[in-house]
Amino acid sequence: MPGIADAREAIAAVVAGHVPGDLESSRLDFKTVGRSRNDALEDLADAMACFANAAGGTVVVGVADSTMGPAALVGCDLEPERTKHRIFELTNPGLVVSAEVLVVEGVRVLVLSTPSSPTVHAVRGRSHERIGTSCMTMSPERIAAVIADRRGDDWSAEDSGTSLDHVDPVAMAQCRAFLAAHPDRTSRGYAEEADRDVLRLLGVVTSRHTLTNAGALLFTGRLDHRDQISYVFRRTPTGALVTNENLQAPLLTALRRVFDMIDGRLDRTSVNLPGGQQLQLADLPSAAVREAVVNAVMHRDYRRLDRTVIDHAPTRLAVTSPGDFVTGVTAQNILTTSSRTRNPQLASAIRTVGLAETAGTGVDRMYAEMARLGHQPPTFESDLSSVRVTLLGGAPNSHMARFVATLPQHDADDADTMIVLLTLLTHAKVTAGGIAPLLQRPVDETQSVLDRLSSAPVELVERTRQSIRWTHPEYRLREHAVAALGAVLTYRRRTADESDRKVLALVAESGEISARVVRLMLDLDPSSTSRLLADMVARGLLVKTSLAERGRNVTYGKGPGFPTAKRTPTRASSVQPSNVGTQLDDDRPSLT
Numbered sequence: 001m002p003g004i005a006d007a008r009e010a011i012a013a014v015v016a017g018h019v020p021g022d023l024e025s026s027r028l029d030f031k032t033v034g035r036s037r038n039d040a041l042e043d044l045a046d047a048m049a050c051f052a053n054a055a056g057g058t059v060v061v062g063v064a065d066s067t068m069g070p071a072a073l074v075g076c077d078l079e080p081e082r083t084k085h086r087i088f089e090l091t092n093p094g095l096v097v098s099a100e101v102l103v104v105e106g107v108r109v110l111v112l113s114t115p116s117s118p119t120v121h122a123v124r125g126r127s128h129e130r131i132g133t134s135c136m137t138m139s140p141e142r143i144a145a146v147i148a149d150r151r152g153d154d155w156s157a158e159d160s161g162t163s164l165d166h167v168d169p170v171a172m173a174q175c176r177a178f179l180a181a182h183p184d185r186t187s188r189g190y191a192e193e194a195d196r197d198v199l200r201l202l203g204v205v206t207s208r209h210t211l212t213n214a215g216a217l218l219f220t221g222r223l224d225h226r227d228q229i230s231y232v233f234r235r236t237p238t239g240a241l242v243t244n245e246n247l248q249a250p251l252l253t254a255l256r257r258v259f260d261m262i263d264g265r266l267d268r269t270s271v272n273l274p275g276g277q278q279l280q281l282a283d284l285p286s287a288a289v290r291e292a293v294v295n296a297v298m299h300r301d302y303r304r305l306d307r308t309v310i311d312h313a314p315t316r317l318a319v320t321s322p323g324d325f326v327t328g329v330t331a332q333n334i335l336t337t338s339s340r341t342r343n344p345q346l347a348s349a350i351r352t353v354g355l356a357e358t359a360g361t362g363v364d365r366m367y368a369e370m371a372r373l374g375h376q377p378p379t380f381e382s383d384l385s386s387v388r389v390t391l392l393g394g395a396p397n398s399h400m401a402r403f404v405a406t407l408p409q410h411d412a413d414d415a416d417t418m419i420v421l422l423t424l425l426t427h428a429k430v431t432a433g434g435i436a437p438l439l440q441r442p443v444d445e446t447q448s449v450l451d452r453l454s455s456a457p458v459e460l461v462e463r464t465r466q467s468i469r470w471t472h473p474e475y476r477l478r479e480h481a482v483a484a485l486g487a488v489l490t491y492r493r494r495t496a497d498e499s500d501r502k503v504l505a506l507v508a509e510s511g512e513i514s515a516r517v518v519r520l521m522l523d524l525d526p527s528s529t530s531r532l533l534a535d536m537v538a539r540g541l542l543v544k545t546s547l548a549e550r551g552r553n554v555t556y557g558k559g560p561g562f563p564t565a566k567r568t569p570t571r572a573s574s575v576q577p578s579n580v581g582t583q584l585d586d587d588r589p590s591l592t
Contacts, residue, residue, distance in 0.1 A: 007060050007111040020072050021065040024133045030063040045090035048097050050128040050135035052117040062109035073107040091121045118150045149327045156346035159206045160216035167219045171250035182354035202349040214346035217251045228307040229254050237313040271398045284393035288369040292389050294356045296321035299341050320388045331380040335440040364415040371418035374400040399488045416449045427591040428491045429474040434591035450475050512557040
């Protein structure tokens with residue numbers, strides 16, 4: 001919980017010259033006391049309730065939020081105990097806050113703090129919650145959802161009153177099909193059990209021998225149509241609807257139908273691996289699509305009767321589910337926060353069936369699957385009443401896919417590894433501080449990730465020479481990764497003229513070159529290097545100077561069409577075989 005330490009840090013920043021309003025956040029606010037003490041106390045009660053109804057926070061009283069520097073410290077003469085007591089009186093139910101006086105630069109300020117509350121507090125009959133730097137009004141539905149989440153109420157485990165006789169045979173058959181394809185042997189064995197035993201193994205049967213709400217959702221269509229899914233398809237992301245289908249069948253049957261409709265509309269690209277194996281890669285990875293859809297129906301708020309909406313275009317999939325994030329989860333920490341759901345029993349049943357990853361790995365899977373094809377990670381958005389996840393795909397990056405296919409499976413499936421690799425396609429160097437927001441980790445944890453990727457057995461990245469002793473060094477791809485990915489590294493792309501100039505400058509300086517030196521200097525693969533040199537020989541710029549016709553011992557020198565001294569590039573490269581790995585660092589884009 002933010003408190004006195006955070007207040008001291010913020011006030012120090014104000015004294016250093018920052019505008020207080022620029023320092024305000026979802027956990028920190030600055031306020032002043034006006035002429036009316038009663039109005040000021042009501043305002044503080046509302047502010048503290050607003051923080052308590054969200055993730056908790058701190059209010060520093062006696063600092064003007066729009067004044068720069070020490071002049072912002074205007075002071076506050078409110079007494080801590082009286083202020084705490086009045087806030088308790090003005091809130092319903094009464095909110096207990098902490099209050100402490102600080103003296104800064106000879107000015108007295110009051111620091112009020114509160115953690116997130118297990119209930120929702122109102123002031124003057126209205127409840128607000130802190131969103132960003134504002135206090136937003138909470139609707140009755142939002143209040144009910146927040147209270148239920150914080151109390152750990154599991155709607156999906158409640159008795160639906162639906163008899164086991166109402167189980168849809170098609171849904172049960174679909175359940176068995178999912179179980180039979182489960183990677184776990186024990187779960188596959190469930191497919192052979194009797195219907196009622198399958199239901200009990202999934203945990204969706206009550207002591208009264210009726211279905212829980214989770215069971216009714218999965219296996220029947222008798223629960224106020226709460227299992228509705230709306231699937232729409234457009235030929236372009238903003239185009240007219242081509243398909244608009246509302247599914248009111250049991251959830252298991254509806255999910256199978258949705259998977260089939262999406263899969264049937266995905267374009268695929270063939271990618272050949274070095275060993276001759278061929279991969280068929282969809283514009284949107286099926287595993288990421290499946291996780292996005294299943295997470296939406298598994299974690300949504302079933303107290304709301306809205307539909308789960310799947311908006312599909314050939315290279316985009318957006319899934320909107322009713323209800324905000326579960327308390328404690330945000331778009332900024334969804335990748336790394338501990339797994340939680342508002343429907344534990346439904347989530348357990350869906351995982352047992354094999355439709356979702358084990359707890360805490362579903363979002364990681366989405367990130368890794370998108371990144372390994374060269375696509376940006378999924379984006380999550382919330383407007384308090386719903387959560388939307390968007391996958392943006394397109395033709396897969398074949399170089400990226402081929403390289404990832406050579407990695408050990410646990411690295412290819414690791415979201416951290418894939419995000420770092422994806423970032424290094426467009427940034428030649430990264431630091432822990434620069435990439436931490438992408439991994440949604442603290443800087444120290446991000447540093448550990450980069451250290452792991454630079455060490456055996458992974459050895460994907462390395463520290464740059466000039467930063468090797470820094471606390472948070474710069475990291476770049478190792479030579480083998482650059483060679484494999486060179487064609488898609490944006491900072492390594494060379495036009496034909498640029499490549500010619502670099503090769504000619506090196507020949508002018510050293511007299512002759514080899515294919516190996518050219519390959520390392522330009523970060524090309526062997527076949528691209530051969531084509532470049534063959535083309536320069538054909539144009540008379542170079543000639544072979546060795547007896548060998550092929551292989552590593554082939555060297556090249558000046559040809560009859562080699563530029564004269566007058567036309568020789570004026571900025572001759574000083575690249576030598578011993579330092580080709582570091583010469584191009586200075587002009588590379590970095591994420592630091």
